Amino acid sequence: MKKNVLKTKTIKKDVGLTKKKPLKRSKKVMLITRDMPIAKMVQDYPEVVNMLVTEWGFHCVSCYISNFEMFEDGARVHGIEGEDFEQMLAMCNEIAEFKLKKNAK
Numbered sequence: 001m002k003k004n005v006l007k008t009k010t011i012k013k014d015v016g017l018t019k020k021k022p023l024k025r026s027k028k029v030m031l032i033t034r035d036m037p038i039a040k041m042v043q044d045y046p047e048v049v050n051m052l053v054t055e056w057g058f059h060c061v062s063c064y065i066s067n068f069e070m071f072e073d074g075a076r077v078h079g080i081e082g083e084d085f086e087q088m089l090a091m092c093n094e095i096a097e098f099k100l101k102k103n104a105k
Contacts, residue, residue, distance in 0.1 A: 031096040034089060038066035038074050045096045056080060056088055 032041050032048070042049055042061050052058040060066050060074040069077075075085050 030089075030093055031100065032071065032089065032092045034072035034085075035070050038063075038069055038071055041071055041092070042066065045092070045099060047099055048092045048095050051091060051095060052088070055091070058088070 032045060038060050049061045052061055058075065058078060058080065060069065060078070063069075063074075066074070071089070072085060075081065075088065080088060
């Protein structure tokens with residue numbers, strides 16, 4: 001039986017074993033999320049538009065439905081799902097983080 005170390009919090013104290021602590025994962029703040037309305041993403045991070053259109057053919061950024069449609073839902077409609085969507089989301093967040101760092105200077 002395989003044990004998941006991340007979910008293991010303690011081992012029985014009565015046998016004298018020490019506690020196992022979950023591994024710490026670096027939590028990266030996602031500026032753009034899968035449940036963000038497309039129009040809000042475009043308004044807050046217009047720098048991602050060119051990449052979405054040229055790299056992914058994601059033209060939802062200019063659609064009137066973008067006010068009501070979430071990022072992941074719009075991607076799914078156009079066949080961008082699973083690992084492809086995760087990659088697109090990561091690319092968007094890299095651009096958004098770069099903008100944030102640039103503005104912080």
